[in-house]
Amino acid sequence: MDSFTGKLAVVTGGGSGMGRELVRQLAAQGCSIAACDINEPAVSQTADLALADAAPGVQVSSHACDVSDEAQVLVFRDALLEAHASDHVDLVFSNAGIGGAGSFVKDDREDWERTFAVDWWGVYYCARAFLPLLIASGDGVLVNTSSVNGFWATLGPGMPNSAYSAAKFAVKGFSEALIEDLRTNAPGVRVAVVMPGHVGTDIVANSLRVRGQWPPENMSDAQVEELIPKDAQAGLIGAGLLPEGASADDLRQFLVRMATDFRDQAPLSAADAATIILDGVLSGAWRILVGEDAKKLDAAVRAKPEVAYDYAELGRGMTAEAPAATTPDREG
Numbered sequence: 001m002d003s004f005t006g007k008l009a010v011v012t013g014g015g016s017g018m019g020r021e022l023v024r025q026l027a028a029q030g031c032s033i034a035a036c037d038i039n040e041p042a043v044s045q046t047a048d049l050a051l052a053d054a055a056p057g058v059q060v061s062s063h064a065c066d067v068s069d070e071a072q073v074l075v076f077r078d079a080l081l082e083a084h085a086s087d088h089v090d091l092v093f094s095n096a097g098i099g100g101a102g103s104f105v106k107d108d109r110e111d112w113e114r115t116f117a118v119d120w121w122g123v124y125y126c127a128r129a130f131l132p133l134l135i136a137s138g139d140g141v142l143v144n145t146s147s148v149n150g151f152w153a154t155l156g157p158g159m160p161n162s163a164y165s166a167a168k169f170a171v172k173g174f175s176e177a178l179i180e181d182l183r184t185n186a187p188g189v190r191v192a193v194v195m196p197g198h199v200g201t202d203i204v205a206n207s208l209r210v211r212g213q214w215p216p217e218n219m220s221d222a223q224v225e226e227l228i229p230k231d232a233q234a235g236l237i238g239a240g241l242l243p244e245g246a247s248a249d250d251l252r253q254f255l256v257r258m259a260t261d262f263r264d265q266a267p268l269s270a271a272d273a274a275t276i277i278l279d280g281v282l283s284g285a286w287r288i289l290v291g292e293d294a295k296k297l298d299a300a301v302r303a304k305p306e307v308a309y310d311y312a313e314l315g316r317g318m319t320a321e322a323p324a325a326t327t328p329d330r331e332g
Helices: 017-028 040-052 070-083 109-137 162-185 203-210 221-227 230-238 248-264 270-283 292-303 311-317
Strands: 008-012 032-037 060-064 091-094 140-145 189-196 287-290
Touching: 008 017, 008 109, 017 032, 017 040, 017 091, 017 270, 032 040, 032 070, 040 060, 060 070, 070 109, 091 109, 109 140, 109 162, 109 189, 109 203, 140 162, 140 270, 162 189, 189 270, 189 292, 203 248, 221 248, 270 287, 287 292, 292 311
Parallel strands: 008 032, 008 091, 032 060, 091 140, 140 189, 189 287
Antiparallel strands: none
């Protein structure tokens, strides 16, 4: 595939962040898109934004879909084929994801499994639903979004990230396993796995929204304190991020600040991340690292995996210059 012109792409999680930017950039490059999101108004707005700058002849449809529910994925599939009068799709970007439920030990099981379901089962269900349509394309690409937490299973000291990391490791392993499977059994389709570092998106707010926990001003004091328990508060106070004796209102303000800072102070914008992903797909890469932080962390972990969770030692490893993102002819 040397161009997106005239192709039909599926983008999940298209309501915001990298998903929205993928839709907009694909449309500008002549690709029609079916975008879905659990937040229907948001993905409808994405479609409007994409069409405003779309190349002639491009069609963009928006659909409501919770990718963790296979029945909804199948309804989405059938609806987009009808909307685009097509019997195939050329690209599938399994981009939808949420965070949260970091601790397997302490967090609520339902929340843990909700994160895992969106981030892993959503990718799996989309692969099941759309692979026959990618095969029908004759030149299909399945693009699965993992994360740096797909090869490094933590957010750092005192910040477990077990549900998200377990799901993203599954996405990475599944995608790599498909390389030979597709080469042997569906040679007209290839797979790419995307591993972003810190990209400026609304994933913090969106993850809380999926759980009915956003905006914070609608949360009770008990809900806020459950979300940021006493031990976490102590760590934040020690880091100067919360005042001594923080009130529930202080916690609410911290949640808002955390969400906006994650988006606005990221080293890489969602638009830049989408460009890197699309360039990687066109280059033929199967492994697409997004961001200098992703490249450095990947290089450090691969060089000395035994110190991946010795944070001081890992940090020293990350001071070395990272290699460029790998492509098929350079990957070992």
